[in-house]
Amino acid sequence: MEAQPIHQHPAWNTGRIIGPKRPLKPRHIWAIRTRLHHDCRVRDLAMFNLAIDSKLRGCDLVRLRVGDVVLGGTIRLRTSIIQQKTGRPVPFELTDPTREALTAWLKKRPGENGGWLFPNRSRPGDHVTTRQYGRLLDDWVSLIGLDPALYGTHGLRRTKVALIYKRTGNHRAGQLLLGHSKLESRVRYFGIEVDDALLLSEQTDL
Helix, strand or coil, rough: CCCCCCCCCCCCCCCCCCCCCCCCCCCHHHHHHHHHHHHHHHHHHHHHHHHHHHHHHHHHHHCHCCCCCCCEEEEEEEEEECCCCCCCCCEEECCCCHHHHHHHHHHHCCCCCCECEEEEECCCCCCHHHHHHHHHHHHHHCCCCCHHHCCHHHHHHHHHHHHHHHHCCCCHHHHHHCCCCCHHHHHHCCCCCCHHHHHHCCCCCC
């Protein structure tokens, strides 16, 4: 009796590019900013710039509220939020391009001042979803001729940290900026504190 052939289902990642997504390079960042500004995509420019500066996971970025970045009617220079994944605070700076983009967005943003920073356009009362954020990123990189399959929201989160490491070799500061708690004791041991890491990030122009 002949053995019956075994029919195997293709792997879930067949044809897909897996592994860490690439961080954007400075020339990519400026090209995307230019296109978004030219196309008057005010919300997208604010979200893109904030994603670069904040180095937040997508789930945290989309859940930001106006009060997280605004104090007394003015965009903050620095702020801190509690990460959804770890429950720990992570600080970040808001550079001039980001503050300008957020100011422009808040003038057009619908809804109450205390609500979500990026409201969901199709579901009133909710925020932009992580899936929508991912699709937006695909669109942003496509605008400048990049392959969306090579880039993802986590790569965008790592973009500024990758540049800081390339310029300074200080991986501890980068991991502190990403909010990785496992290295907190080592970071303190080597004298790298939050303010030091934020200063490095503020001095890294993109």
